[in-house]
Amino acid sequence: MATLLEPEEHVLSTLNKDGSRNWLRPKLSPGRFLLRRRIVAYILIALFTIIPYTKINDKPTILLDIAHREFTIFGFTFLPTDTLLLALFMLCLFVSIFLITALLGRIWCGWACPQTVYMEFLFRPLERLIEGAPGRARKTSGLRRTIKYIVYFICAVYLAHTFLAYFVGIETLFQWVQTSPLEHPTAFIVMAAVTGLMLFDFGFFREQVCIVMCPYGRFQSVMLDRNSLIVTYDQERGEPRGKMKRKKKPTGDVALDVLQEETPAVGDCVDCKKCVTTCPTGIDIRNGLQMECIGCAQCIDACDAVMKKLGRKIGLIRYSSQAAVEDGHWSLLRPRVFLYPTFLAILITAFIFVFAGKNSADVVLLRGKGRPFMMMEGGMVSNQMRVKITNRSGVVASYTLADNLADCELVVPEGNPVTIDPGATKTIDVLIVSPGHIFSEGSVPIKIGVTSAALNVEHTYRLVGPDESRAVEKTGDTP
Ligand code: SF4
Ligand code: SF4
Secondary structure, three states: OOOOOOOOOOOOOOOOOOEEEEOOOOOOOOHHHHHHHHHHHHHHHHHHHHHHHHHOOEEEEEEEEEOOOOEEEEEEOOOOOOOOHHHHHHHHHHHHHHHHHHHHHHHHHHHHHHHHHHHHHHHHHHHHHHHHOOOOOOOHHHHHHHHHHHHHHHHHHHHHHHHHHHOHHHHHHHHHHHHHHHHHHHHHHHHHHHHHHHHHHHHHHOHHHHHHHHHHHHHOOOOOOOOOEEEEEEEHHHHOOOOEEEEOOOOOEEEEEEEEEEEEEOOOOOEEEEEEOOOOOOOOHOOOOOOOOOOHHHHOOOOOHHHHHHOOHHHHEEEEEHHHHHHOOOOOOOOHHHHHHHHHHHHHHHHHHHHOOOOEEEEEEOOOOOEEEEEEHEEEEEEEEEEEEEHHHHHHHHEEEEEOOOOOOOOOOOOOEEEEOOOEEEEEEEEEEHHHOOOOEEEEEEEEEEOOOOOOEEEEEEEOOOOOOOOOOHHHOOO
């Protein structure tokens, strides 16, 4: 059927001109980078699986407890009161990413991103194993496809459980697995939804996550400069492209060669398109740096193999920089390479400074709800106050509240000391009863001390009461 409205130019590598999906089945190109990426990927998969089981300081290595707004990272727990610390930590992370991208381009995407790691080193290998290598299995039987999706489903269930372990902890996850879903329907629905998403992602959406969804790919254009490490095609060396012909070796094997005699000015690229057919995002790196390039180096391995067969120098496609390829020199020292580490150092110093100032508990004094103060019998004044304590220590702690004024009585209706579980926050209602005469100007400062086995802090609080001086002025009873 004729296409009604064809795009004037190429839009997406995963899109055919008629708008249908162009399913990519990248060919595997063995080589030095594939080997290294494989090692890195399997180490990362092992780490991702093991981390939920590990502990540092008796706490999970990583636990992102969204329900309780507590994030444990490498044994340190960020509590809801640690907004500044968490913000500094996140800023450190972002600036580090900026720095790594400025220096090494999209190295994260091609080598360490879970999307690439699981797609290229778990799901695609399984696909090749079950359906056959691309190009050979022209038509995949329904049985093979069914087996593939069953295996994918098992992998997705495993991945969803591992993923959830980072948010609920491995103990809770085990508890859920061993009991009926009816006992924890919400958790089961979340697990089923994550499994469905994994299946959709790795079974259907695939490389489109990198091409159209991931915000990091969009950001790279502002984070990269001409000296950043990227996968580049050496235009000068490769162009004009030669025509490739196949000739028989004396042994009968097929070898690659080019018609050098017919086209003497020919470049090193023989237009075999192996760099294109191996690309997991379906692009042609010979068209220059593109947003879709995840820097995975598969095209380097593919082209190197061709160059070796032709007896030519490898590296027609290589890790390099735009500046190095176009101008012949590369510069490490440039403003952003100084600015990012400087900013990072400032952030790390601020983080350490704030972190070092943290006690074993956070104490915040809040004014009570309702009237600012109440007059009581005998000229006594009562102030309501709330003391919010977050126990940051890893053990149950008892906190004793006291004030520094001899005439004042500090009343804690729920009892003094107050016991708080590790990591928990409690807001304690406190009543401070004081004689009216101390309020010479409508208020008086008081020190509230909070002590426990590991804590001894004092905060200033301003009690409010009747303004005695005004009362005197009103009656005209001035001395
Ligand atoms: S162009 Fe090369 S480095 Fe970029 S995504 Fe494709 S194969 Fe990977
Ligand atoms: S693999 Fe190398 S030789 Fe073949 S088309 Fe790509 S750049 Fe040219």
